[in-house]
Amino acid sequence: MKPRTTARIKGIIERDRKVMFTTTRVPYPFVPYRAGADYAYDVSGNKFIDFSSFVSVYDIGDNAIAAMRVAAKKQIDRLIHAAFTDYYAELPVIFAEKLVNKFPKGFGRVFFSNSGTEANEAALKFSRLFTKRQYAMSFYNSFHGRTLGSLSLTASRNVHREHFGPFPNAIHAPYAYCYRCPFGEEYPGCGMACIDYIKKYPLSKEVSPGEISSIFIEPMQGEGGYILPPKEFVQGIREIASDNAIVLVADEVQSGYMRTGTFLAMDNFGVEADMYTMAKAIAGGLPMGATIARSSLGDIPAGSHANTFGGNLVAAAAANASLDYLNRNEARLKSGIKKRSAMIFKRLNDMKERYEIVGDVRGIGMMIGVELVRSKESKEPAVSESEEVLKNSFENGLILLPAGMSTIRIIPPLTISIKDLESGLDIFEDAVKAANSSAIR
Numbered sequence: 001m002k003p004r005t006t007a008r009i010k011g012i013i014e015r016d017r018k019v020m021f022t023t024t025r026v027p028y029p030f031v032p033y034r035a036g037a038d039y040a041y042d043v044s045g046n047k048f049i050d051f052s053s054f055v056s057v058y059d060i061g062d063n064a065i066a067a068m069r070v071a072a073k074k075q076i077d078r079l080i081h082a083a084f085t086d087y088y089a090e091l092p093v094i095f096a097e098k099l100v101n102k103f104p105k106g107f108g109r110v111f112f113s114n115s116g117t118e119a120n121e122a123a124l125k126f127s128r129l130f131t132k133r134q135y136a137m138s139f140y141n142s143f144h145g146r147t148l149g150s151l152s153l154t155a156s157r158n159v160h161r162e163h164f165g166p167f168p169n170a171i172h173a174p175y176a177y178c179y180r181c182p183f184g185e186e187y188p189g190c191g192m193a194c195i196d197y198i199k200k201y202p203l204s205k206e207v208s209p210g211e212i213s214s215i216f217i218e219p220m221q222g223e224g225g226y227i228l229p230p231k232e233f234v235q236g237i238r239e240i241a242s243d244n245a246i247v248l249v250a251d252e253v254q255s256g257y258m259r260t261g262t263f264l265a266m267d268n269f270g271v272e273a274d275m276y277t278m279a280k281a282i283a284g285g286l287p288m289g290a291t292i293a294r295s296s297l298g299d300i301p302a303g304s305h306a307n308t309f310g311g312n313l314v315a316a317a318a319a320n321a322s323l324d325y326l327n328r329n330e331a332r333l334k335s336g337i338k339k340r341s342a343m344i345f346k347r348l349n350d351m352k353e354r355y356e357i358v359g360d361v362r363g364i365g366m367m368i369g370v371e372l373v374r375s376k377e378s379k380e381p382a383v384s385e386s387e388e389v390l391k392n393s394f395e396n397g398l399i400l401l402p403a404g405m406s407t408i409r410i411i412p413p414l415t416i417s418i419k420d421l422e423s424g425l426d427i428f429e430d431a432v433k434a435a436n437s438s439a440i441r
C-alpha cells in the first residue's frame with residue numbers, strides 16, 4: 001500500500017517548523033515511529049523499505065539492535081551516567097578494550113564522546129598536542145562535522161561555513177573526485193595529478209608541511225557526494241603524512257563499522273591511519289563518538305580534554321552488545337555484504353546503461369552512491385531531478401538520502417533481505433526512470 005501523508009504527519013511537521021531551529025531535513029514528510037528489520041514505520045503506520053539505515057546508524061541489522069536494546073534496558077535500571085571522565089567505570093573500558101582489537105596492531109588509546117563531530121574535535125586537538133603544530137589539512141567535498149573545529153575541516157558546501165568563520169587554521173586540498181577531476185584528467189592515466197598538486201601548491205605555497213599537525217581524510221567521502229578515490233590517492237596522502245610526521249586521521253564516522261565490507265573502510269586501501277574517528281553505528285542509535293589512536297602517539301595531559309557524557313553507561317552497554325554481535329557474526333556479515341553489494345552494483349550499472357540521467361555509480365561494499373546528471377556528456381548535476389527521485393521513492397515506500405549536489409546514497413541495513421533489496425531497487429528504478437523522462441524532455 002502506498003504511504004499516505006495524514007493530518008497527524010502534517011501537524012507534527014507544522015509544529016516542528018514553529019518551535020525548532022531549521023536543520024537539514026529531507027524533501028519528504030517522514031516522521032518515524034518505529035523501525036524493525038528492513039523497514040521503517042511512521043507515526044501513521046505507513047511502512048517503508050529503508051535504504052538509509054537512519055543515516056548509516058542502524059547498520060548491522062535487527063538481531064544486533066535487539067541485543068543492544070536488552071543491554072541498554074538492563075543498564076538503565078542499574079545506572080545511566082557514571083561521570084566517566086571524572087570517575088571510573090568498567091563498561092566503557094571493556095568497550096574500549098574490545099574496540100582497539102578491531103584496529104591495526106599498535107592502536108591502544110581511546111577517547112569517548114557523543115557524536116562524530118566531537119570525535120573529530122578530539123582528534124584535531126590531540127594532534128595539535130602531540131605535534132605542537134597549529135595547522136590541519138582536509139579536502140574539498142569533505143564533511144567532518146559542524147562544530148567550529150570540525151567545521152574548519154568540512155568543505156563540502158558554502159552553506160555549512162557561511163558567517164561562521166574565521167576558523168581555526170585549516171587548509172583544504174583537492175580530493176580525487178575522478179568523475180569530476182578538478183584537473184580535467186582521467187584515472188588511471190592522470191599519474192595522480194591531485195597528489196602532485198597538493199605537494200606543489202597548498203604544501204609549498206600556503207603552509208609548510210612541518211607546521212601541519214593532522215590530515216583528515218574520509219576514506220570514501222560521505223555527505224560531500226559518496227566519492228570513492230583510487231587506492232593510490234589514499235596511499236599518496238599516507239606518504240605525505242609519513243614524510244612530514246603529520247598525524248593522519250581517518251574519519252570513519254560514516255564509512256566504518258562494516259559499511260564497506262570491512263570493519264574500517266581504510267582497510268580497502270592497504271594503508272593505516274594514525275588516528276581514527278567513529279560514531280553513527282557504533283552504539284546502534286545511542287549517542288557515542290570514539291577517537292582511537294596509536295599508542296605511540298602518547299597520552300594527553302589531565303584536564304586538556306574531557307566531557308560530561310562521554311562513555312555514558314547506557315551507550316557503552318549498547319556498544320558492547322553491538323560489537324559482541326558483530327564479532328560473533330563477522331564472517332557471515334562479510335559474505336552477506338559481498339553478495340548484496342554485487343547485486344546492487346549489477347542493478348545500478350544496468351540502470352547506468354539504460355538511463356541518460358545516471359552519470360556515475362561508485363562505492364565499496366554497501367556504501368554506494370548514484371550521481372545523477374542532466375546528460376552524460378555535460379555532467380550537469382541533476383539537482384531538481386534527484387530531489388524528484390527522493391520524493392517519488394518515498395511516495396512509493398522507499399526511504400533514500402541525498403549526498404553532494406545530486407548523488408543518491410544506497411545504504412540499506414547490511415543485513416537487508418534479498419527480497420526487500422530487490423523491491424527497494426525496483427522502486428528506485430521507477431523513480432529514476434520518471435526523472436530521466438523529465439530531465440530529457
Ligand SMILES: Cc1ncc(COP(=O)(O)O)c(C=O)c1O
Nearest residue numbers: 115116117143144145222253254
Ligand atoms: C564522515 C563524517 N564525519 C563526521 C560527521 C559528523 O557526525 P555527527 O553528525 O554525529 O556530529 C558525519 C555526519 O554525517 C560524517 O558523515
